[in-house]
Amino acid sequence: MAELFWLIPFFPALSSLLLILFGRKLPRKYIAFQACLAVFFSLALSILSFLSLLGSGHEGHGLIKNLFAWIHSGSFKVDLSLQFDQLTAVMCLVVSGVGFLIHVYSSGYMAEDKSFARFFAYMNLFTFSMLLLVMASNLVLMFVGWEGVGLCSYLLIGFWFEKPSAADAGKKAFIVNRIGDAGFMLGIFFILLHIGSAEFAAVNHAVEAGGFAQGLATLIALLLFVGAIGKSAQIPLYVWLPDAMEGPTPVSALIHAATMVTAGVYMVARMNLLYSLSPVAMQVVAIVGALTAVYAASMALTQNDIKRVLAYSTISQLGYMFIGLGVGAYSAAVFHLYTHAFFKSLLFLGAGSVMHALSGELDLRKMGGLRKYLPLTFPTFLIATIAIAGVPFFSGFFSKDAILTSAFANGQYLIWALGLMGAVLTAFYMFRVVFLTFYGKERLEPEAKAHLHESPKTMTIPLVILAFFSIVAGYVGLPIVLGKNVNLFDRFLEPVIHAPHGAHLSLSSEWMLILASVAVALFGIFIAYVFYLKKPDIPHNLVARFPWLYKLLYNKYYMDEIYNATFVNSTIKGSELVYKHFDLKVIDGALNGSAKTMNTIGKLLSSLQTGLIKDYALVFLLGALILLGYFVF
């Protein structure tokens, strides 16, 4: 079975194609069944391939399948070739596993939507693109998946395209992603030109053989990172992700957890050998990650839209992953990616379930006291919140701690401190959401209250499963102090990730770091408890005291406005000026001017053509005389 691993991405692809072609004629039940089944096949095959990889021992280099020569032209040689190694295995399991649950959930969530088939066609296409991205054995094919998820985000964020805001958000996602893609493509070109191949194996081989000078490695690593910034929504290209919640909620879950935004993290982890060559590039990655982690968390503090809070939290959590990558803790970053996929998708799906219960309400100010009405949504959402907040023994704790410990161990104290700061904010804003949604007074609209109900089973069962994983997923990567000197997750990834052996911490300092993490998490939760349950007037007082700060955060530092004013509007205004004054006036003016001159000359000449025979006879005679004179003299 395992040698058929290359079929993994093609189940959803086929399903998507069928749905696009015939979806409008198929019954809804069948559509949902087919779409889920396709992803389930991918999941099952991923599990089988994973097991066989496990069985092959730690030295296994994974499988590779070259399907056919794709683009061959001169020195540009790219094959359609898929691979399945340890890193791919983790990604495939996350993508198809979480993706499958999201598909099942969607069949309930989208049950009323008119474009049911279109929705599942896009979801399947999304899953396919992401699987292709993580299974590609070369950078160019990876780029196909890379752009593919960009397309699917465009289609799904803009799913309700009648809404101008949704159409806007979809377009924004695609264009911002393309900015990153341009950098990514240049990075690929440098690699192709330099080593004549874009295969990961060839790149790694060249790195090991000393084929990359440090300057070149830095340049390539940074260019590729531009792509990662776009796809994984880091500063300064994060602006598309908060708007992405215009799409149906399961789409947000898919984008934020299983697919799309993790692509940048995966790419850097995949290219870890090259990144390790360049301390400059690594430092840039770590700094961007740390700044984004805090910056995005600060914006999450004041949002009243439940999905927006979660969106900023994703950006912030991705920042943590980049901290991990930047300090050389590649496998810790992938570990966080993996745990994050469970609790973040759970948070989004939980939010979707709340919305479903409240007839589409998203505003935290119009919720409250929901825990008794939503007996499954509430505990699962709480579990996810605890996990993301970094409370011990939940998955998020282990992975976040692994990243922060590595940052500290590598002497990146400032980055570590920023990470801790982000952790306080995370614990605070997430519990703010929980308290405002599920505790306290009911602030529901009467209309919403009348229809209040827990979601159907197709939606709640995925929640329960995800909650289970949000708790236990972390136990495969216990820190060394707890895990009997073996971190299974790190060990599994060892054949792919050649982490530089950073400074080892003493046991006592590792314990100390863990305690620090725990302390900040609890502190954040405590503050949220005081602010939103104990003394709800404190936040109001703070807002009254620092209105400018509140406004700044609430309006997301006015970044969208600044981008619009500087990049978007100036381009459009400038182009309009050029069009009016250059294209129409100068170029066409020159042309029409010369046409006019010709016209005038023509008119002058035409006055010679009087049409009278005697005039012509006169000219004829004159000519004859001149000729005669010429010959005679």
Add this chain to the structure above:
Amino acid sequence: MPILSLITFLPLAGALLFIFIPKEQKNLFRIFALLLALITFIISLTLFFQFDPGTADPQFEERAEWIGYGIQYHVGIDGISLLLVLLTTFLFPIAILSSWNYIQDKVKEYHIFILILQAGVLGVFVSLNMFLFYVFWEAMLIPMYFLIGIWGGKRRIYATMKFVLFTMFGGLLMLVAIFFLYSSYYQATGIYSLDIFELQKLILKPEIQMWLFLAFALAFAIKVPMFPFHTWLPDAHVQAPTAGSVILAAVLLKLGAYGFLRLALPLFPDAVARFVPILAVLCIIGIIYGALMALIQKDVKSLVAYSSVSHMGLIMLAVFSLNVEGLQGAIYQMLSHGLSTGALFLCVGVLYERAHTRLIKDYGGVSKQMPVFSAFFLLAVLSSVGLPGLNGFVGEVLCLFGIFKANAVWAILGITTIILAAGYLLWMFQRVMQGPITNDKIRSFPDLSLREIMVFVPIAILMFWMGIFPGTFLRKMDTSINHLIDQVKNRETYFSQASDTHNILGIRTDSRPSQESKTQKEEDSR
């Protein structure tokens, strides 16, 4: 079987036949023209399957004495023209089918001109004699002149005059240059010849090359069109009927690029080396300028026209990068641009037939009313922005890589196209197709009819095929491209010749570098 003559003159014969059919038989003209175009396409497929990709020599050659003094009827194709011939024969039936209902007036004349146009375009692609090339090049203008001038929009006369004057101006300069080449060849050898491959053996003084190259380059640059000779294009497109726009964008613009590949580059290698930096700058300006202009157009057709300026800029920049990846990418992108821009114009035509307006602001929310159309339109947009998996990506990535290999700065500037193209096309798509329905007329739009679907389906299939299996087409041109590069880069130039002969004109005895000298050169380059 003289396949090339058959496909070139079959449409022309049809056009002649039409003269004798009474003009009331509207449907007869439509069906007959479509059949002729389809038969031509099917015959041209044999070219594709019988083509030998192993040689750069012209294939399916036909030669006949015509006027004498070197003016021969000489046709043939190589790996470069093969695919452009196929693009032409593929798109004409689609163009005819697309104008089925739209053209109600002077149906007979319309189809006569379309068929003459097809013959003219194919003639340019298959000509191996420079005189023949020129005749077809100019002859093509006549049907296009009438197609825009009779069936065009309100400002059709202005547009068609501009189009014809621009093109003829370039054409005349080219004619002068052809005569100069002709007499130079006669002086050097005592033989009259206008054979394109024969003339490539001439080794001219760099100053002479420079002037001749400029004459040819101007003619072709206008046709492409390269910045700053592009302003005829938006006008012509906006005024032309749908089929005219499709053919203009998909095929006629390619003739300019083809002219560079077939004539300007291999004939004047010294001049090419000298002018490439300047031409590259024009291309880069064209890429960015065209995209920015596309961004702010209020008329959908004019937007797509400016997008062509931008895309053709990229294609030409790839041509001037003079390496395998760039040239192969350029030709691939020419095919690809033919499909995607052709499809975009077809989409605009579908909208225009329903609403009789091309202004973006008159639309909005059409997707809801026409879901099937929306799918094809989106596909055309995505193909045009170079989404991987579709045709546009393969051409674009090869072009960009070729450019990158030639000059990284060019590539960094050129790569902005992938961002800007997404900007102007998606923004247009949003304003036309998405959002709420603002114009009540839209609520009565019928979705695509079966005929309209049949127009799009072949294009859609080919888009996917070209995106996933590019080898089908790339492999046909490998040898010819390598040969062309050899011609431009490794050919003996005037300077390499100048040491032993001080003539203005030289002639090489061996038509193509022998295997020996080739390996010699390879060793030298190492």
